[in-house]
Amino acid sequence: MAKTKTAYVCTECGADHSKWQGQCVACGEWNTLKELKLESRSSAARTERLSGYAGAQSRIESLSDISLQESPRKSTGMNELDRVLGGGLVAGAAILLGGQPGAGKSTLLLQIMSYFSQQSTVLYVTGEESLQQVAMRASRLGIQAGQMKMLTETNVETIVSVARDLNPAVVVVDSIQVMYRDGVESAPGSVSQVRESAAFLTQFAKQTGTVLWLVGHVTKDGSLAGPKVLEHMIDCSLMLEGEQHSRFRTLRGVKNRFGAVNELGIFAMLESGLKEVKNPSAIFLSRTEEPLPGSVVTVLWEGTRPLLVEIQALADESFAQPRRVAVGLDQNRLVMLLAVLHRHGGLNMGDQDVFANVVGGVKVSETSADLAVVCSVISTFRDQALPKGLVVFGEIGLSGEIRPVANGQERVLEAQKHGFTKAIVPKSNVPRTPPEGMEVVAVSRLSEVLDHI
DSSP: OOOOOEEEEETTTTOEEESSSSSSSTTTOOEEEEEEEEEHHHHHHHHHHTTOOOOHHHHHHHHSOOOOOOOOOOOOHHHHHHHHHHSEEEEEEEEEEEEEETSSSHHHHHHHHHHHHHTTTTTEEESSSOOOHHHHHHHHHHHHTEEEEEOOOOOHHHHHHHHHHHHHHHEEOGGGGOOOOOTTOOOOHHHHHHHHHHHHHHHHHHTTEEEEEEEEBBTSSSSSSSSSSSHHHEEEEEEEEETTTTTTEEEEEEEEEEEETTTTEEEEEEEEEEEEOOOOHHHHHHOOOOOOOTEEEEEEEETTTEEEEEEEEEEEESSOOOOOEESSSSSHHHHHHHHOOOOOOOOTTTEEEEEEEETTTOOOGGGGGHHHHHHHHHHHHHTTOTTEEEOOOEOOOOTTTTOOOOTTHHHHHHHHHHOOOOEEEEEGGGSOOOTOOOOOEESSSSHHHHOOO
């Protein structure tokens, strides 16, 4: 009998350890080491031979002889999803879709499978729901079955065997946390099972050219459950986000070997399923008719396109320890910006509670919103509304300088398309030819911004 080896893998960074310990030496996180059963090489090879999926014999090729022709992409029927994927699906791609419960992961995949089922055979594998539950959802959404095949199974060997006989173009596994593989002595959902099951399914997808969709759960803090090495195995990792009370959903590309990362797709959850939003900037700019203090519009750059969002701030007198609360923004960066505002702008917020929010549930990950956050804080502190046609963007340094951001001219043009008449931008981002009907103000120091607003 082959000897089974044991390792301990960190669920945060994927580092291996020979024995269990309280803290991971690689990332410094506590209580993240999980036991992982490792099969011997002979046992793993025997399993591959019995399954009939031993890889092709490796061979050496010259770099100059390798074909550079791109693989043809298949459209999913949704332009927003194609944008996040980098233009569509690539044959043999393994895609991981994560999100909170109720975000719409199964709904989105059912719509994708319905589109592909009109052209070729597809396989939908569900391990958490019964076939009747999936059929009821499909009926409610008005899904056309086409050549969609359904399977309730949690054993990956059985799934691969069925897929081998069916030869589908797309396979969906919902979800990877309930799948298990024979020979791995641990419960489904553990580090060992998730890692081995995903590796086995990904190997099948690569060898047959089948597009593989894996559904993943998320933890309480919003990160993907399971070992971090799972993201290294797959080609594309997507996160479907959205508040429970909001009908809008954002699909963000966390990793993509076939396209740009941090690409953002906007969808609306309706009774008929997820519908793509053609003009997302118009949704996040549903402002009041009269300008209000503490509100300013900025232009973000999400992936390959600009996106206009509204930044709101509220400053109120504090009767205890001053609070700094940021929703959709980095809280540490908000504290830093308030310190810069005090040092270089002469505005002391030490006795004020400061709250900052990005309207619409968008999460800002870039520094171009620094200037908008500062302007909104000044507006609410002085109780003076900024002009409604004003748009602001730029990064603020610790010495009070306004730094340029990427794609500045495209941001100004996007604001001009939505009717904005004035823009405060870094000096290096001023377009050579200002857009018609729009005043562009160039600033290089925080003191200059205070003069203009």
